[in-house]
Amino acid sequence: MAIPYFPKFMGSDNSSIPLLPPSSLPLSPPIFTQDDFKKAAAYKAVEFVHSGMVLGLGTGSTAKHAVDRIAELLRLGKLKDIVGIPTSKKTHDQAVSLGIPLSDLDSHPVIDLAIDGADEVDPHLNLVKGRGGSLLREKMVECVCKKFIVIVDESKLVEFIGASGLAMPVEVVPYCWKFTAVRLQNLFEESGCIAKLRTVGGKDGEEPYVTDNENYIVDLYFKKDIGDLKIASDRILRLAGVVEHGMFLDMATTVIIAGESGMTIKNKELEQ
Numbered sequence: 001m002a003i004p005y006f007p008k009f010m011g012s013d014n015s016s017i018p019l020l021p022p023s024s025l026p027l028s029p030p031i032f033t034q035d036d037f038k039k040a041a042a043y044k045a046v047e048f049v050h051s052g053m054v055l056g057l058g059t060g061s062t063a064k065h066a067v068d069r070i071a072e073l074l075r076l077g078k079l080k081d082i083v084g085i086p087t088s089k090k091t092h093d094q095a096v097s098l099g100i101p102l103s104d105l106d107s108h109p110v111i112d113l114a115i116d117g118a119d120e121v122d123p124h125l126n127l128v129k130g131r132g133g134s135l136l137r138e139k140m141v142e143c144v145c146k147k148f149i150v151i152v153d154e155s156k157l158v159e160f161i162g163a164s165g166l167a168m169p170v171e172v173v174p175y176c177w178k179f180t181a182v183r184l185q186n187l188f189e190e191s192g193c194i195a196k197l198r199t200v201g202g203k204d205g206e207e208p209y210v211t212d213n214e215n216y217i218v219d220l221y222f223k224k225d226i227g228d229l230k231i232a233s234d235r236i237l238r239l240a241g242v243v244e245h246g247m248f249l250d251m252a253t254t255v256i257i258a259g260e261s262g263m264t265i266k267n268k269e270l271e272q
């Protein structure tokens with residue numbers, strides 16, 4: 001079993017971070033799990049949270065650690081007057097269960113800081129998000145943030161968007177989704193694109209995955225680089241039937257990456 005051991009990842013407040021392995025254990029190098037890295041990045045990001053902030057609360061296994069940590073600091077009285085704007089029903093439910101005060105974009109159209117995970121991060125801090133299906137609300141919240149901190153383990157770093165060979169999600173309206181999927185695939189024919197409806201196993205077999213907004217997801221898989229991301233984004237968004245896509249371009253202000261060699265913090269300003 002992995003020993004939670006975070007010598008390189010200590011936050012300014014480490015009340016809930018075990019610092020050293022029990023002395024009875026043999027002195028072998030600590031073994032970290034991927035989840036340890038996600039938690040380390042999340043805890044680091046929460047150090048940027050201050051009392052009185054309106055916070056975008058991300059979705060996914062990495063963001064979940066940040067939400068837990070924010071709730072813990074609220075309970076300890078180390079944070080006060082936080083308002084959270086959740087980016088999915090799941091995060092909403094997590095935050096409610098932890099007692100984090102919540103609101104929405106109607107009441108809080110400007111957000112001080114959002115913290116969220118990502119599926120891919122390229123060298124320019126462009127992202128793929130939405131493999132958990134929450135891209136639309138995430139984009140709505142994170143595009144109105146003064147600061148957007150992305151938290152990832154090192155497995156999310158890619159040379160270029162789509163390089164992982166994994167899905168780039170596009171949220172589409174259910175009406176004639178096949179028609180939209182074919183048009184999406186045709187847009188990126190030269191990149192060897194395959195478009196697939198995301199499905200989940202239901203009692204009657206495979207059913208379309210339905211987002212929090214009652215839409216479907218078409219996942220795009222690329223064999224080659226799709227080139228200029230801004231152009232790709234515009235082409236996707238111009239298709240009627242498309243609601244939003246999972247490329248988050250030029251949005252992250254900071255990316256915190258945790259991995260075997262420690263923690264790296266990349267700032268957008270430094271990349272330009």
Ligand SMILES: O=C[C@H](O)[C@H](O)[C@H](O)COP(=O)(O)O
Binds near residue numbers: 063130
């Ligand atoms: O829809 C899901 C979100 O975009 C997640 O932030 C993203 O998929 C990363 O999730 P995880 O932290 O679980 O890898």
